[in-house]
Amino acid sequence: MSTSEGQKSEISSGERHIFVCQYHSCLHQNSQEVLKTFEAETKNLVGVNIEPSSCLGQCSIGPTVRIIPDEIWYYRVQPEHIPLIVRQHLKGNKPIDEMLNPRIHPRF
């Protein structure tokens, strides 16, 4: 899937992996709490796997979260954002446009 396809308002559902960066810069920006909140908020969701990740190359705009196979990247994710990601993206299959990493999902 290209990055432009990732900006469609509807994406397919299925088995997902959510990578939450746990490397230096993101850890300094609260990514450990982001990881814990994702684990707590998705524990009853089938087909969602939360995985700690090493650096995803987006250090200055972390905490970084990458969701595959959707190939959606969120930036500056904080624990309070997780319920919306769960509700709108993971359950509703609609990525949150305002939270898309602008380097990976450029707006034209």
Ligand code: FES
């Ligand atoms: S430290 Fe998280 S993206 Fe690099």
